[in-house]
Amino acid sequence: MQAHIVLAHPESQSFNAHLARVARRALEAQGWSVSLSDLYAMGFDPCERAEHYVARRQPERFDVQAEQRHASEGGSIPDAVAAEIDRLERADLLILQYPMWWHLPPAMLKGWLDRVLIYGDVYTSKKRFENGRFAGKRAMIAVTVGTSAETYAFDGRSGDIDLLLWPVNFSLAYVGYSVLTPFVAYGVEAGLRYSDAGVVEARLQRVEAHLDALLQGLDRRPVIAFNRMAEWGADGRLISGAPVHSPFIRRKERLELE
Numbered sequence: 001m002q003a004h005i006v007l008a009h010p011e012s013q014s015f016n017a018h019l020a021r022v023a024r025r026a027l028e029a030q031g032w033s034v035s036l037s038d039l040y041a042m043g044f045d046p047c048e049r050a051e052h053y054v055a056r057r058q059p060e061r062f063d064v065q066a067e068q069r070h071a072s073e074g075g076s077i078p079d080a081v082a083a084e085i086d087r088l089e090r091a092d093l094l095i096l097q098y099p100m101w102w103h104l105p106p107a108m109l110k111g112w113l114d115r116v117l118i119y120g121d122v123y124t125s126k127k128r129f130e131n132g133r134f135a136g137k138r139a140m141i142a143v144t145v146g147t148s149a150e151t152y153a154f155d156g157r158s159g160d161i162d163l164l165l166w167p168v169n170f171s172l173a174y175v176g177y178s179v180l181t182p183f184v185a186y187g188v189e190a191g192l193r194y195s196d197a198g199v200v201e202a203r204l205q206r207v208e209a210h211l212d213a214l215l216q217g218l219d220r221r222p223v224i225a226f227n228r229m230a231e232w233g234a235d236g237r238l239i240s241g242a243p244v245h246s247p248f249i250r251r252k253e254r255l256e257l258e
Helices: 015-029 064-074 079-090 107-116 161-174 199-216
Strands: 002-007 033-038 093-099 138-144 183-185
Touching: 002 015, 002 079, 015 033, 015 093, 015 138, 015 199, 033 079, 079 107, 093 161, 138 161, 183 199
Parallel strands: 002 033, 002 093, 093 138, 138 183
Antiparallel strands: none
């Protein structure tokens, strides 16, 4: 089995970097082969730019989706992107390791999604969800947040963690992945290092042990449900009687006026 870890944190001594190493060791101990993309250390460019494309379809105007499709069809996908897609193709499991910054992933990881999940080679209108390129593979978010689990509850001041993580989980499902429920490390303050001493050290060791145990029982990890293509109508809305899996979808009853 092959796993690929994408790390999005600029500091090699950060707890996120440590968790990426924990995940790698835990999987390798079970016989997995593991690759790692440390995006900041690699100098990955998160900005989609015209200059990434050497053989332009429309030199006079940069249409991102058109140029991604053109590069996919012409075999001229940017090298850094092609290398990441190759790692994803070889991996049975993808782990995205990152901190929550301003209630979102770091810009580096958002840019990785923008560029690597390229239109044409990775997805098209017919190649998505259960028909996506990575169907049959699994993916999981591993994220650190600064405050307690209570603040990320459905009524917490930081916002419902399931809602906050839904866009990234949905993006993974969109390209075909079976998305495992996320691993969330709570109470990891900014600037905290794994080498910090005392009670903080003990707390971080418990988080580490939790991740290690999760990866040893990976096959028992629940999968997040997403609607299939057949459950959407031609107008892009759920058909009558289809289950509601997205926390962003609300059922509204039409009231008859008498």
